Amino acid sequence: MARERFFLELDPPDSSLKILPHVVVVGGGFAGLKACHALIGKPVRVTLIDKRNFSLFQPLLYQVATGLVAEGDVASPLRQLVGQAPNVQVLLGEVEEIDTQAKQIVFNDRQLAYDHLILAAGSGSSYFGHDEWREAAPPMKILEHADEIRRRVLLALEEAEQTPDPARRAFLQSVVVVGGGPSGCELSGSLMELMTHALGRDFKQLDPGQCKVTLVDPGDRVLRAMDPSLSAAAGSYLQSAGVELLLGGRVQAIEAEKVVVNTSEGARTLEAATICWTAGVKASHLGQVLADASGCTVDRGGRVVVGPDFSIPDHPEIRVIGDLCSYSHTADGKPLAGMAGPAVQMGGWVAADIVAKIQGRAHKAFQFTDFGTMAVLGPLHAVADLRGLKVSGLPGWILWGLAHLMFMPANENRLTLLTKWLWAIATRQRASMLITGRPNQHLNVEVGLERPLANP
Structure with a gap:
């Protein structure tokens, strides 16, 4: 019925x-x-x-995933943003x-x-027709995804702290990121920064030199949407930070703690405790x-x-x-x-x-103004292509920070983000290193109102 x-x-x-x-x-x-x-x-x-009852600032999800900021720093309640206007009603x-x-x-x-x-x-x-990969390699589109990535990375490090086997410890300190666009590059750089500095300061049994982040992309360079010179600068910085770039690699299979990549030299199997997916939309x-x-x-x-x-x-x-x-x-x-x-x-x-x-008035045609693209790669380092102005390093990071603070819809979030960024730069400490949630919480996330059961 x-x-x-x-x-x-x-x-x-x-x-x-x-x-x-x-x-x-x-x-x-x-x-x-x-x-x-x-x-x-x-x-x-x-x-x-x-x-959902909030607006999510997706470009900074990688900072939630790596403990730099908290969930509330990148999400703002819709009722506070627009729901208080007399002619706007918000419904969940x-x-x-x-x-x-x-x-x-x-x-x-x-x-x-x-x-x-x-x-x-x-x-x-999008997993390009391989949705079965989602369980082993969470994406990074919503807060649950970011929380799941952070949970997996930190749990792996906690296990490594108690593992006497050197090979097992090295495996637990390894991460594979699939996708060399802005999200993949930002996540890779931030994960490397998190692991090397957290291990050196907070963990007694682990060697920061054993940390390994591998970035996989089928193209010949990262950040292919940017100018080749900025792509080269980004790739060089990531490599200098310790990220391994596996370019020209197409993922053939993903399963628990394992990624099979097809390269020009044949198939290569990457083993890592944490796998992240940023490749498809x-x-x-x-x-x-x-x-x-x-x-x-x-x-x-x-x-x-x-x-x-x-x-x-x-x-x-x-x-x-x-x-x-x-x-x-x-x-x-x-x-x-x-x-x-x-x-x-x-x-x-x-x-x-x-x-x-x-009102019966004419309106000018839509004309998009392209202000450029940018990506942050590490502390005080970013690349930006702003309408032909190519900037990298500290100037790029400053422009990146100003742009993201400008797009942030809530003033409170602008203040907390700026404070936490400056704190992280000054101390190398991250504000949200909590292990929360439950395993695989990124799968089949239920949001909004529960649907009532159908009448028999």
Whole structure:
């Protein structure tokens, strides 16, 4: 028997909001949060729906994974960020269906009507058809992933401290990171820094010289999206810090504590107590839900192909932004990358475009401003390519820090991050070296509201 659904129409705090157009935003990441901020005080009623009650600053997850900062330093409650605005309501739940004809979404087994719908549900990790690898090699997309990586690394070191066998100790001090993009390079450098300095200071039986971090990537250089000179500088720094680069290596198999890599010299087996995955990205399943409901197109990565105004064919009231969209209306015809910069600009522009249409005004076309890319590799060392300005070392780190503090949505988090970064630089101590959680907590993470059991 089909489950009964109820129509959800919550009265806004101010009765005057009832007559305003209703904008529903799905997803409180960079894109969705920016859209909500831009709609505060505008002549619309906004409902923000997310399966979690906080906005996560994903670029700094590697710092949670390596104990540099705590979970609360990179996550901010949505109700504090935008929920206190008179015309914004925050609801916890996960969208399950979209009825494009009736202009309704279904979440928490209830229907909610919209006049304008902004989908900004983001992306997850892709194992390129090998989801069985997830248990052995956790990704790094949500807080549970970062916690799991930290838990595995620290537990391995604790076991190594009590292990008399030198070979076993060396194995427990080994980590393999798959993926040589910004996340993989940042995680590798931070793990090496964590292990070498934590071992030398906090562990009595371990030799920091036995620590080993191997970074695996199928390309001929790390950070392939950057200028080759910066890629070379990044690779040289990581190697000088002790990270082994296995370039041109394609992963063939992953199992518990073992990675099989195919190289030009044949298959190579890497054994490590901890394996991390940063190699693949796939769009939220909500893209396919929208495609099934509307007939719109999704690309191979599950991203929704959108028009110049981020709408889908025959549905100008539906916009798709952030990692969930494939936007190729650019000068070179290449889709915009799934990064914070494009997502923030998309969210702000779409919000302004919706308001302009409601008010009957023309709005300028979207034009992305590329401010560049950057990656931090170690204490006071980063590489940055800012619109042709190539910077590495300490100047790169300063620019990286300023950029990340600027994108951080909460002032409180900016202060705590800056304090902990400076403390770590001054003392080489990390603020969050706690072993918490349970084994494999990154698998099948349940978030949001529990679904009620279906009626028999």
